[in-house]
Amino acid sequence: MLLKLFLAFTIIPVVEIYLLIKIGSVFGALTSIVLVVLTGFLGAYLARIQGLQTLFRIQESLREGRMPSGELLDALLIGIAGLVLLTPGFLTDAVGFILLVPTTRNVIKYWLFSKIQAKYMSTRPEDTIIEQ
Numbered sequence: 001m002l003l004k005l006f007l008a009f010t011i012i013p014v015v016e017i018y019l020l021i022k023i024g025s026v027f028g029a030l031t032s033i034v035l036v037v038l039t040g041f042l043g044a045y046l047a048r049i050q051g052l053q054t055l056f057r058i059q060e061s062l063r064e065g066r067m068p069s070g071e072l073l074d075a076l077l078i079g080i081a082g083l084v085l086l087t088p089g090f091l092t093d094a095v096g097f098i099l100l101v102p103t104t105r106n107v108i109k110y111w112l113f114s115k116i117q118a119k120y121m122s123t124r125p126e127d128t129i130i131e132q
Helices: 002-027 029-063 069-086 090-100 102-120
Strands: none
């Protein structure tokens, strides 16, 4: 795990610097900086709106007596999207916007839910549905 974190914190910034240099050489340094700042503001705004909507859905689920598991995973993914969108760079912005699009977020949410379910939830006899 430590190796993965080390690689993530070294490879991602190197890729971001490479992309900033390449895009800056094509569009100009000032344009690249403005794009990074604008995507940061836009991403933070979108994450805030979607985060509040998700919070309201969580509250509604709790009022109805349902466990808001899907909404909690949405909130986690929106929070991660907000964090990576505030990180300067084009790669992190792309990942952040992918997490903010509901369609792609749902795919990632179901994948994440299946991983969590496989790791932490055991199959007990009372959990299985027996057809008669």
